[in-house]
Amino acid sequence: MTVSAELDSGADVEAEADAATGTEDMRPPVRVLGIRHHGPGSARALAAALEAYRPDCVLIEGPADADGLVEWAGRGLEPPVALLAWDNTDPSQASFWPMAVFSPEWQALSWAVAHGARVRFMDLPAAVILAERKAEREQARSEADAGAGAESEVEAEELVADVGGSGSPSGSEETDGLADGGSEGADITARGAAQPVRTDPIAELARLAGYEDPEAWWEDVVELRMEGDPFDALTEAIELLREISPETDESTLRREAHMRKVLRAARREGHTRIAVVCGAWHAPALAGKPPKVAQDNARLKGMAKARTSLTWVPGPRQMVAWRPSEVEVSLRTRPAVAELWNCSAMMGTCWAVGCSAMTCGLLPRWA
Numbered sequence: 001m002t003v004s005a006e007l008d009s010g011a012d013v014e015a016e017a018d019a020a021t022g023t024e025d026m027r028p029p030v031r032v033l034g035i036r037h038h039g040p041g042s043a044r045a046l047a048a049a050l051e052a053y054r055p056d057c058v059l060i061e062g063p064a065d066a067d068g069l070v071e072w073a074g075r076g077l078e079p080p081v082a083l084l085a086w087d088n089t090d091p092s093q094a095s096f097w098p099m100a101v102f103s104p105e106w107q108a109l110s111w112a113v114a115h116g117a118r119v120r121f122m123d124l125p126a127a128v129i130l131a132e133r134k135a136e137r138e139q140a141r142s143e144a145d146a147g148a149g150a151e152s153e154v155e156a157e158e159l160v161a162d163v164g165g166s167g168s169p170s171g172s173e174e175t176d177g178l179a180d181g182g183s184e185g186a187d188i189t190a191r192g193a194a195q196p197v198r199t200d201p202i203a204e205l206a207r208l209a210g211y212e213d214p215e216a217w218w219e220d221v222v223e224l225r226m227e228g229d230p231f232d233a234l235t236e237a238i239e240l241l242r243e244i245s246p247e248t249d250e251s252t253l254r255r256e257a258h259m260r261k262v263l264r265a266a267r268r269e270g271h272t273r274i275a276v277v278c279g280a281w282h283a284p285a286l287a288g289k290p291p292k293v294a295q296d297n298a299r300l301k302g303m304a305k306a307r308t309s310l311t312w313v314p315g316p317r318q319m320v321a322w323r324p325s326e327v328e329v330s331l332r333t334r335p336a337v338a339e340l341w342n343c344s345a346m347m348g349t350c351w352a353v354g355c356s357a358m359t360c361g362l363l364p365r366w367a
Helices: 017-020 040-053 062-073 106-113 125-165 167-195 202-209 216-225 231-244 248-266 282-288 293-300 330-340 344-359
Strands: 030-035 057-063 081-087 090-099 117-122 274-279 308-314
Touching: 030 040, 030 106, 030 231, 040 216, 040 274, 057 062, 057 081, 057 106, 057 248, 062 081, 062 106, 062 117, 062 125, 062 308, 081 125, 090 106, 090 202, 090 293, 090 308, 106 117, 106 274, 117 248, 117 293, 125 308, 125 330, 167 274, 202 216, 231 282, 248 274, 248 282
Parallel strands: 030 274, 057 117, 057 274
Antiparallel strands: 081 090, 081 308
């Protein structure tokens, strides 16, 4: 399953239809579709947008070194599945990218394979991600060792001072307390300056719309909509937020630089309609005026890479987050979401029947 394969380009998917109707194709050369990972509403809207846009190339947020695995999506691979990457020198260090049937990424991948469009992943390679995490672990271990050594030295000095009987105990305790408090405050200030507070775009948009609960706003605007195309409006709204609160996280900026690099490569290959499927926060960075190529290349220069392998693995129904810390809906409710996706044409009826069946004990409770 790790064999690489090039897919035939779907550049002429709509050429014959355009020629037959004599109409001029007014579709933009690039369409950025900002989604919410594992959002069934995003997946449903994305499927409709792809069908209307009919791209000949689809770029998906995911590890770029997994391109050789996309062919399996057309060979009977069925979700839930996950892309799994591991460090060849230490297989215990691994990362995975799960996909359910209601994941927009899976819908994009499936559409591209079914329609003969070129499909590529565009995020940082797993080799870079695993190398960065390894460096972070080593740095944390080094800092912990240094902190333990410094603490031992302080304890030794305090022991010598106690034996010598120097200083006033009460005065010393008071002074030490003030000094510790000032040092701690300085450390907190320094950490705050080094790590500025990041904007939650969903929460901010919800607040502007008069919602107290960001999840309720997203449900109303995206997840519960059975028709319509929310992508351009969502990208425009998040672009305004990023103008007010620019992105400063170096890891995010590096990822977006790599996404633009893959997008430029796709355009050089001659694709005429490129669909970009990425997290909504990244959409303005890919849809707007890009930085100079030299700036992106400088940000990507010198990235360490681990020796990695990647493959598809079966995924349990509960495995729905790109990273464990980003589970947006209780894992226990995901089977329910899958069922709603499968019968989205009669969503309200299916939900009512399912709840009644569980109440009567005819079906196992998802909770």
